[in-house]
Amino acid sequence: MAVILIIEDDAGIRAALSRALTDRGHAVQWQPGGLPGLQSVIDDRPDVVLLDLGLPDVDGIQVLTMLRAVSEVPVIVVTARDEDQDAVKALDAGADDFVTKPFGADHLDARIRAVLRRGGPQKTEGPLTVGGLALDARTRVATLDGEPLELSRKEFDLLLALAQRAGEVVSKRELLAEVWQQPYGGGDRTIDVHLSWLRRKLGESAAEPRYLHSTRGVGIRLVAPGTD
Template identity: 65%
Template sequence: MAHLLLVEDDAAIRTALTRALREQGHVVSAVGSGMPALSAAVEQKPDVVLLDLGLPDIDGADVLSMLRAVSEVPVIVATARDDETEMVRLLDLGADDYVIKPFTAAQLTARVRAVMRRSGKTDEDPVITVGGLVIDTRSYEVTVDGRPVELARKEFELLLALARRAGEVVTKRDLLGEVWQLAWGGSDRTVDVHLSWLRRKLGETAAEPRYLHSVRGVGVRLVAPSES
C-alpha cells in the first residue's frame, strides 16, 4: 500500500508496530532516533513518516521542523501527549495528522490513507462497490441497488470505514479512532447509535441485516448480501 518510515524509540513498540503495519500490506522502514530519521526521510523518500515525539537524541517536534525544511513528505505524529495546545502547535509546525497512543495498526493505516489522499499520492479507486452498495468518495454520494441514500457526514464516514475493510470484522474501538478520532476512550454507544441510523437508511435492521452485521463482543462486518 505505502512505504512508511516509522520513527519510534521504544524497541518493543517499534518491532510490534512494524510487524503489524507490514501485515496491513505496507513496506516499513524503522529507526529509533531523530537524526537517522532525517537521513532516512531524505534518502528513502517514503510516502508517509510516522513520527514519535519522545526520541532519545532530539525532540520529535524539532525533527518535524527540520524535516519540513527539506521535504514535503506527509507526517503523522504518534504521541501519548493529548494536550490540545500541543496538538495545534505540531500541526502549525507542519504535521499532517496525529494519533494519540495507544492506537491500533488499523487506525494508523486509516490515517495513512487519509493523508495520502490529501497529498495525491494514492491510486485508490474513488468508487467503492460492495454488492449493490456503491460509495463515491469524491462526491460523497451513496446508492443501494441504484437508489440514492442521503447520509449525514459521520454516517458516511462510518460506512466508508467499514466498506474499505469489507468482509473484515472492525472493532468499535477502531471505528471510534478512525471516524471520531477517539483512539483512547469514547463510548461504544456512539457507534451503536450511528449504526442504527445507518441501517435504517440502508433499508435494514439489526435483527434482519443485509450489509451491516454485528459480531457480538467484537465489532461490525460489512458484506454484500449474497456473502452474508
C-alpha cells in the first residue's frame, strides 16, 4: 500500500481517482490547489504525488519546481495537456512520469508501482570509468575529467545503466525497464529528454557525440571519446 496525494482541483476527477486507487489498496489524500498540496507534501510526506498542471492558484509546473526544492517524493504529472512541450517542461522541472488524461486506472496504478521501485540499476562495487567519466554507484558521485557532474537521480541512474554496459548498444526498452521500471515500454520521449540533458552536461550534442552515441532504431551506446 502507498500513501498517495492527489493535487487536483476537479472534484469529479479527484473522486474517481480516489475510488480507483483505494480499491487497489492505496491510502489516498487530496488537495484542491497547488499551495495546499505543497504544504501537504511537507506535513504528511506521501509516497507518491499525482499532480495536475491546470490548478486554480499556481500553475502545476511552478508547484513542481517548488516541490522539488523541499522533497524528493516521486511525482506523476496527470494532466489533460498532451503537447510534447508540456511533457518536456514537467520532466525538466523534476517529474518522474507524465500521464495524459484520459487513462485507465490499471495503467495509472502500474505507473505508481513503477515510480515506487526506487532501486534503479543494479549497484556495482567501486567506480566505473569510461574515458574521463567516472561513476560511483555506492556514493552516487559522477565526475568528468575530475570535475563533479551535477546530475539528477534519474540522470545518474540512466548514465550508470549505460556505463555498466559500456560499448554495448542498449535499447530504450531495456533502459525503461532498468531505470524507470517500465517493462511495457512507451516512454521513448522520457529517455530522449534525459539523454539531451546528459549530453549537455557531458559537453556534447546528438549531432556531435563524444560519449553517448545513438544507433537509430536500436538504442544508445556509451563509449570513451575517440574509440567509436
